[in-house]
Amino acid sequence: SAVISQKPSRDICQRGTSLTIQCQVDSQVTMMFWYRQQPGQSLTLIATANQGSEATYESGFVIDKFPISRPNLTFSTLTVSNMSPEDSSIYLCSATGTGANLRTDTQYFGPGTRLTVL
């Protein structure tokens, strides 16, 4: 099956700085998503990363805070901007396949990026 990787796996950042998280899939996918998982909590969808167009954000998340890129069918980035301690979370990307290596009808997750903001 296809592999979804994320970089960095973890980071400790200072308040007011920004961090860009990368998500790479080793085969083409249709949909890519970004989630936030606060410590001991469930997964909350931040946005759908659309290839070649602006991401679609969920209620409570805005582009200025979480800019997203998706330049091609295998790669996406999420930036957490102007960070505060409340942004400390695990950030997860997921993808839906084309039917070759990943199914088209469900989501597969990367390993996550553990972010701590001081």
Place this chain on the structure above:
Amino acid sequence: GENVEQHPSTLSVQEGDSAVIKCTYSDSASNYFPWYKQELGKGPQLIIDIRSNVGEKKDQRIAVTLNKTAKHFSLHITETQPEDSAVYFCAAGRRSGAGSYQLTFGKGTKLSVIP
């Protein structure tokens, strides 16, 4: 929007016993129900899923049941083993673009299997 309730939040069982996790959902338009297992330090891994046109699905020691009328679904793990210890998430999905499903997750159940 969709709301998914998951119970219990923690569950401890003796090795070899069965474990049951229950979820309810609110949106009657949801028609896809996956279960994910998340081990410490890893991303969620799909373990089984079911669609609304099916009442039960089984894969070795894992089974899922769905009662669409009552809007609840359950995960059953039989003959539990220590490696089953993890956090389990249920989710409810409805179809979005490109054939995928937008998922709403429950809060998770931390399962501990005691050797």
